[in-house]
Amino acid sequence: MKQWTHSSREEVSAQTIGQLINLSGRQRMLSQRIVLHVLLASYGDGAALMVAKDCLSTFAQTHADLVSGDGPLTGVFSEALRQLYFGARNADESIQRFIAQANQAVSCLESGMTDGREKTDALVVQGTPLLELLQEITLAYQQEMRSIETASLKRQSDIAERLGNISMQANIVALNARIAAARAGQFGREFAVITTVLADIMKEMDQLIHSVVNAHSDNEAPPRSSAPLPGRHIRADHAFQ
The missing domain is CATH 1.20.1440.210 (de novo design (two linked rop proteins))
Incomplete structure (x- = not known):
């Protein structure tokens, strides 16, 4: 045997x-x-x-x-x-x-x-x-x-946390893009439309992440940290200067 x-x-x-x-x-x-x-x-x-x-x-x-x-x-x-x-x-x-x-x-x-x-x-x-x-x-x-x-719950929680950090960085990029479009005046109108769509996508992504995190909480999974990943801080007011 x-x-x-x-x-x-x-x-x-x-x-x-x-x-x-x-x-x-x-x-x-x-x-x-x-x-x-x-x-x-x-x-x-x-x-x-x-x-x-x-x-x-x-x-x-x-x-x-x-x-x-x-x-x-x-x-x-x-x-x-x-x-x-x-x-x-x-x-x-x-x-x-x-x-x-x-x-x-x-x-x-x-x-x-x-x-x-x-x-x-x-x-x-x-x-x-x-x-x-x-x-x-x-x-x-x-x-x-x-x-x-x-x-399994730990892997899912880690994925949710990584997606949350990606969403946060994407939101910052979208914000910087809107700032740049506003500074460009009439030449940035088309770009502003794109950034608005991107912001809507990020909002939907955040909602999906929150639903996953809430499901983990119901199953007593470890809480997800809201802190950003090390070395990935972006200043919105300096990104496009």
Whole structure:
């Protein structure tokens, strides 16, 4: 099984992480169904054995998808997830061990071997710690989602701030142009019309920027600074002298 994929967090969409959260959450439910139905099967419930086999198959395939990123998923795409799955926590090994124990228990019960109850008891012992581990994995994906959303809002806020500074400089240039047109008298009338249109465009651009900034405020994004960028101060009364 592939243990590391090279997709970076920036390449992973929020929609994909939402799918990963749903899958990891479903793994918790499946693990408990596997333990419960293997236990029921150990008491002679044949239907429970079939349910346990189906759940185990889905559980094993989903874990492979989460780790290796087959298909549309991204696998282990961050250092935090890599440490969780393959680092000190070693979640991958624990989950693979649970899958192997569940398969052994199912095989023993299916074939009527005498140690089926022993294998079942060993599986039941693993149920609670595995559930805690799967909860930890789900929380890790949720943290990745929060990190991506925060980074996205930060990028949007930076773009809004840059556009705001560009708009400010453009307004200053338009003002200087109107001053120059006024000084030119009748020779600057056509130029004055152009500067008026430019001012209207800048006004519309400011309105769009304000709408973006307000949207960020609603989402508790970092506030946008109104200060101009360093080194870009322009004196309107000296620009065309």
